Amino acid sequence: MPKHLPRLGFSVGDLAGIGPEIIYKTLRDERLLQQCTPVVYGTATALFDDFPVEKNAEPLTFRQLRDAADIAPGRLNAVTCWDEDFHLTPGQPSPASGQAARESLLCAARDLKAGLLDAIVTAPISKENTQADDFRFPGHTEFLASYFGAADNLMFLVDEDQQLRVATATGHIALKDVSTRLTSDLLRTKIRLLLKSLQHDFGILKPKIAVLGLNPHAGENGLLGREEGDVVSPVIRQFEHDGHLVFGPYPADGYFGTGQFRQFDATLSLYHDQGLIPFKLMAFERGVNFTAGLSVVRTSPDHGTAYGIAGKFQADASSFRAAVYLACDVVRARRLGAADPRSVR
Numbered sequence: 454m455p456k457h458l459p460r461l462g463f464s465v466g467d468l469a470g471i472g473p474e475i476i477y478k479t480l481r482d483e484r485l486l487q488q489c490t491p492v493v494y495g496t497a498t499a500l501f502d503d504f505p506v507e508k509n510a511e512p513l514t515f516r517q518l519r520d521a522a523d524i525a526p527g528r529l530n531a532v533t534c535w536d537e538d539f540h541l542t543p544g545q546p547s548p549a550s551g552q553a554a555r556e557s558l559l560c561a562a563r564d565l566k567a568g569l570l571d572a573i574v575t576a577p578i579s580k581e582n583t584q585a586d587d588f589r590f591p592g593h594t595e596f597l598a599s600y601f602g603a604a605d606n607l608m609f610l611v612d613e614d615q616q617l618r619v620a621t622a623t624g625h626i627a628l629k630d631v632s633t634r635l636t637s638d639l640l641r642t643k644i645r646l647l648l649k650s651l652q653h654d655f656g657i658l659k660p661k662i663a664v665l666g667l668n669p670h671a672g673e674n675g676l677l678g679r680e681e682g683d684v685v686s687p688v689i690r691q692f693e694h695d696g697h698l699v700f701g702p703y704p705a706d707g708y709f710g711t712g713q714f715r716q717f718d719a720t721l722s723l724y725h726d727q728g729l730i731p732f733k734l735m736a737f738e739r740g741v742n743f744t745a746g747l748s749v750v751r752t753s754p755d756h757g758t759a760y761g762i763a764g765k766f767q768a769d770a771s772s773f774r775a776a777v778y779l780a781c782d783v784v785r786a787r788r789l790g791a792a793d794p795r796s797v798r
Contacts, residue, residue, distance in 0.1 A: 459571040459784040462561035465495040466576030469550040470758025471768035478770035492530040494557040521569040543764025551582040572750035572780040606746035607646040613739035613775040618719040619728040650745035664701035752776040
């Protein structure tokens with residue numbers, strides 16, 4: 454098995470949720486080993502012995518390790534992140550499941566920083582259940598941005614076949630705070646991150662992006678709000694002047710409703726639900742959350758812990774599987790771009 458296959462670390466998320474199940478279902482397909490070397494962060498016993506599986510399902514065999522330096526290509530690897538045994542009840546988050554989620558993520562991030570991994574794929578966590586005295590972050594993105602020293606980052610949703618890409622200018626903040634956070638500087642930063650990611654992570658030489666308006670009907674020339682005229686349009690015009698293919702602002706409802714998004718390589722929404730509601734309507738079972746702007750590669754499924762179906766073996770692993778393959782694609786795109794900057798299409 455070639456040693457240059459991407460080494461992907463899987464953080465397990467909240468073990469009371471569907472994280473173990475979607476990882477298990479993804480790893481059952483042996484073809485995955487032709488694309489990457491998976492490394493699960495957490496003991497195989499805790500992950501896969503304590504939740505129901507299909508009758509007569511083949512067990513997974515892991516190479517259990519203490520150190521990611523010993524991972525083996527062509528095998529399923531698991532790095533031990535904790536020694537203590539604890540009882541888990543599917544669907545019932547606990548301090549133990551929150552602690553396991555933190556330790557798995559921290560171990561995977563540590564090895565990614567050390568160069569022992571090429572990317573990480575993060576299973577869903579409960580933002581509330583993961584909090585601790587030494588972990589005060591709203592989610593994966595904020596932790597990873599802090600851990601890897603990223604001044605800025607971009608929440609970027611990508612569907613499985615990459616026909617729909619939606620980023621958000623503002624992320625996990627209250628809706629009432631969006632208009633005050635949406636400054637010219639912020640918008641310029643997010644557009645630059647999006648353009649750079651499309652070039653270096655997706656291999657698009659001259660990306661074409663659309664920016665949505667904040668207000669209904671994109672403000673209706675100031676009648677329904679002034680943010681478009683005061684902030685959004687001037688920033689877009691400057692990018693156009695500098696030779697970039699940046700257009701807008703577009704009214705969000707008609708933009709998605711008419712399929713106008715298909716004319717662009719990516720769409721920048723201005724707040725969380727403006728972009729994520731249409732994205733999840735169109736790509737919920739195959740969508741991937743990609744964190745642009747990091748020096749490292751991180752992807753995740755676009756859904757949460759789904760406590761309500763945990764332990765019932767009903768979870769759809771399509772989104773996690775798509776996150777794995779997107780991580781592989783981005784790692785290869787960055788390698789190719791580093792070797793030959795002219796390789797972007």
